[in-house]
Amino acid sequence: MASMVEKLLELQDRDRQILHGIRESEDIPKKKQVIESELEKYKDGLGQAQEKLKANQASIKAVELEINTLREKVAKLRQQQLELKTNKEFQAMEGEVLGLGSQIKAAEDRAIELMEKVEEIETEIAERRVQLKTEEARIGGDLTVLDGRLQTILDEVARAKDSRETLAGEIDPAWLSRYDRIFRNKGDYAIVGIEHRVCGGCHMKLPPHVIQDVKKADGIVTCDFCGRILYTKDG
Ligand SMILES: [Zn+2]
The missing domain is CATH 1.10.287.1490 (Helix Hairpins)
Known part of the structure; x- marks a missing residue:
């Protein structure tokens, strides 16, 4: 992952x-x-x-x-x-x-x-x-x-x-096509880091369960607010 x-x-x-x-x-x-x-x-x-x-x-x-x-x-x-x-x-x-x-x-x-x-x-x-x-x-x-x-x-x-x-x-083609779609749609970033529990794309505060899902890292997790793919910098 x-x-x-x-x-x-x-x-x-x-x-x-x-x-x-x-x-x-x-x-x-x-x-x-x-x-x-x-x-x-x-x-x-x-x-x-x-x-x-x-x-x-x-x-x-x-x-x-x-x-x-x-x-x-x-x-x-x-x-x-x-x-x-x-x-x-x-x-x-x-x-x-x-x-x-x-x-x-x-x-x-x-x-x-x-x-x-x-x-x-x-x-x-x-x-x-x-x-x-x-x-x-x-x-x-x-x-x-x-x-x-x-x-x-x-x-x-x-x-x-x-x-x-x-x-x-x-x-992975599935990741790639989702990434491509988001990138085209947003025009700036498709994948953004979480910093201080906030989405790096739209800067909205993310619910704890979303952050947990990202940390589990067994699939694509997107921000509920902006739809960008999330990742954590600490793993
Ligand atoms: Zn967002």
């Missing part, structure tokens, strides 16, 4: 190792996703800065076009001025030319502002590129560690499964 308990405890160790290994291995893809989404934030930041630059450059083109159009208008007026007969007509047109001149000045100021902004955005893009590279390296390292960890877990699980199979072959 004692050796059967020992074997079941050893089997349970393997089963717990397998269970934890599988749980941890299932967590790894989620962890990788979280890490990869961090990188997306940096990529998005760079993409947004690049879009901002494009928009700015488009604005510069529009302003330049506007300046050209205004200059052409001025040139046309100057041409027309040459053909005017009276000084009065000439003065009226001069006023129009001056108005266009201040429009050109304003557009040129806007173009300068936009160009200064381009420099700012280009600096931002360069900084974001460096940041992204740094993060890519860091995150790449983290992902490699996780992949390595996953491989280690899978190896450990495979070894634990082999060892479990060998152990299971040495256990």
